[in-house]
Amino acid sequence: MFTAVYIKSKRLSTVEKLYQLNKKTQGETKVIVSKCPLTNDGFALAWKGLTDMYENERILVETQVDILLDLPSIDKECSSSIKWLQREINSCISCLTANKVDIGNWDPIIIRWEELDNFLTDRYRDLEAIERAKKSSNSAKPVSAPTPNKYTYQNNSHQNRLSAFQVSVEKSTCLMCKSADHKLRSCPMFLNMAPADRIKFAKRNNRCINCLGFGHLVSQCTSAFNCSTCHARHHTLLHVRTVQPSSQRGSSTPSDEIPSTSRQAQQRRNFNKSKGKPTTQVQSCFANSDKGVLLGTAQININYSGVTYAARALIDSGSECSFITERLKRRINLPVRRINAQVSGINNTVSAQVKEACCVELRSPIDPLISITTNMMVLPKLTGNLPTFHISALTRQAFPDLTLADKRFFVNEPVDVILGGDVHSQIMLDGIRKNALGSLLAQETVFGWIVTGRANTIKPTNTCVSYYNEISLEKQLASFWELEEISKENKLSEEDRYCEELYKETTKRNEDGKYVVSLPFRKDYPVNISLGSSLKIAYSQFYRNEARLSRDENLQKEYNRVLNEYVELGHMAKIYTNQTADSSNNYYLPHHAVKKEESTSTKVRVVFNASQATSNGTSLNDILLPGPVLQADLTILILRWRLFKYVFNSDIEKMYRQIQYF
Missing domain, CATH: 2.40.70.10 (Acid Proteases)
Incomplete structure (x- = not known):
């Protein structure tokens, strides 16, 4: 509004705009504006200071995301609460869109929110209709109508049923003397008792031995205070001086002293019994140590x-x-x-x-x-x-x-x-x-x-x-539907779309009918990503492979036969290295033999390792795009088989070596 009314006004000079800006601001913003001189140049400085301080898009976006994730839950189902929740979420989404946040990639979230948004709209409209019906029915009753007696309520089944919920707040009183002037920790009768008797009284009345509160155990106590004498997890009033065992007395500890872990477990069982609830059988392991x-x-x-x-x-x-x-x-x-x-x-x-x-x-x-x-x-x-x-x-x-x-x-x-x-x-x-x-x-x-x-x-x-193991029927049912559900078609990412377009533009066939494609390098190669030298690493892998083959004569003969086949088919040619061969422009693929005795066609095959890192830790796979998944989902493929009487399976021999790259 300030921009529309003052900054874009042709009648005001820059110093007048600064004067108006000084009048319209207060607090921290006024401090920023007031430090700029009241001159024509001062307005630009003041306006820049305000925009730098408050137009931080990252902070604005993070604030909206925090609001979106930290929305309080609705405790009562009514039309106003549902409309408020719906309005807050839509407001956050609108602000994120206004701040140029691409929420188009939030498909799983946005689609689910759209469904929930429609549900909330229908829900609060129904609740509004119910609330209006209740108001109209109440206003339609005659003011002078006689008060119905008990027979009227029994005989007229159409009368509205009213439910009253009474809430009473009882003033806190001392557990021991029932006085409302002090709490248990300040009770003179409680203070005159011995520490051991105080412990018995607290345990008998299901009190926490750390804060003397009711309704929880010491293991669940959220109080930050411990015993001021020994710093253990009990109240100072319940501290019992530990008696050092002697050789004559043995090492027994009085049962009235501070409860151990096992005594806390007993206290937990007593507390559950007092509430009338069955105790849950949980196998536990306990360990005590005074050092961490x-x-x-x-x-x-x-x-x-x-x-x-x-x-x-x-x-x-x-x-x-x-x-x-x-x-x-x-x-x-x-x-x-x-x-x-x-x-x-x-x-x-x-x-x-x-x-x-x-x-x-x-x-x-x-x-x-x-x-x-x-x-x-x-x-x-x-x-x-x-x-x-x-x-x-x-x-x-x-x-x-x-x-x-x-x-x-x-x-x-x-x-x-x-x-x-x-x-x-x-x-x-x-x-x-x-x-x-x-x-x-x-x-x-x-x-x-x-x-x-x-x-x-x-x-x-x-x-x-x-x-503890809990089996939830709801989780089992959800897992069942997730397994049985047919996966939907995934949308292509930006890298996958780039890879698809690259293949469409560069793929061609030569005079022999073979496909010629370009390697799908990443966009930031070679500007931000570079390949290191790989020749020495390939040499090392080659020598290790030769040493392995020398220990198996049959494997060596079969491996050499496969490589000779590469030469005969024109899939492999000899090169001569020079001083520039081991550069970042070349990548040498290490290879090794894989033996598969149960195979009926190829018992030995050559595996090339494009994931082998070069001298700078980057491999060929690191600078290439994998592209989208082309194979059909296995579930869909099996379902498709059920539609036909016959299914054929085929294989393209030496397919990857039939494709040429440039």
Whole structure:
């Protein structure tokens, strides 16, 4: 409106526009405008300052996405609530569209929202009709109508049924003396009791032994306060001085002292019985320890498109590669490439399947000149929140003179990045501090100092691992329909469309009838992607293959026969290397033999490895587009077979060697 009324006005000079802008702003915006001189040149400075501050498209888009994802749930079904929810979501989508966000790629989300949008429209219209009907029926009743008696309600079945819900709030009273002036923790009668008797009273009345509240156990207590005497997880009023066992008395512990993990389990069973609910049989494993192991965490920066994003990383030299969470990848909007890899852990068991990888540029918060580029695999979740225990204040202050890489290393927070052995040598520096507090180790990195080792905890760590399996009929039914549903035709991506158009424009047939096609190089090759030298690597693979063949005479003869066939058919020709042969313009495919005894046609075949990396880590497959999937879906193919009496299967002999490339 200011642009329409003042800026585009031909009657006002620039200094008058600045004067009006100064009058129309307030708060932070007025501070920006008031700092500019009241001259003709000052208006441009003030307007630029406002646009730089408030017209940040990334912040506007992220704000709308946050609003969209953080919409509160509707607790009551009514027309106004449904219309509000529908209006908020449509408003966010409209704002994203206005900010030139391409929501055309959100097909799974937008299509589902369109269906939900239509449902919400029908729903709130129905509710409005019901509400209007209720209002009209209430207004139609005569004011002087006599009050019906109980017989009227019994005999007239068409009368409206009314349901009344009474809500009463009872004032909090002391559990022991029933006084409304104080709570249990301040009750004089409770304070005069011995700690052991207080514990009995709290357990008898199903009270939490940490906050003295009702309705939950100590394991579920959200209070941040512990015992001020021993820092254990119980109330200070319930602290019992621990009696050190002697050799004459044995090691028995009075049952009235602070409950152990097993006593907490007994308290949980008593609590469930008091509520009249059957207890769930869950097999649990318990472990007690007064020390926990600190893992090295660091606050790092990730740079992408000129924007810096902060993340918390775990430095793990035991990992062969680096990882990033899918949540952080989506937040940064990192471009990914498709891969198929398995992540294995202890006992060589497969713990995750990796389908995406991305290139990440790491920056140091303390040294902006440091930049490390590495490839990371994308997983939904990397690990639990670290650390998994409460760290004592003594451990937090173990290295007061060092710049820590993670100043909040003692706070239980999530980890979004794992930096593995592929970048470990680039991260670690020479500094090291040993034997702090007897077991801690500090190591210097490019992000600061990381702290590792066994650390003292505030209280004994009670770790409960439960094994519980729930079979949901709804999930089973959903899985059934997902398996039985025939997949819909996938839309081509931008790279697949580019690959299709490239083949349409460049594919031709020569005089022999063979197809001649161009290799589908990526758009950023060779400007942003380059191939390294590959001749030495191909030589090494060749020598290893020859050594393997020399140990199997029959395999060597068959392999040589296949290669001679290549020469006779014109599929292979001898070349002479020169000084420029091992350049980025040439790529030599390593090859090896694959033996298949059960094959009836070709028992030995040659396999070419286009995924072999060159000297700079790039392979031929990395710079080529895979193109769309051409094969029909297996389910559709099998269903199609059922429509015909006969099915023929054929094969094009040596098909890939019949196609020429340029």
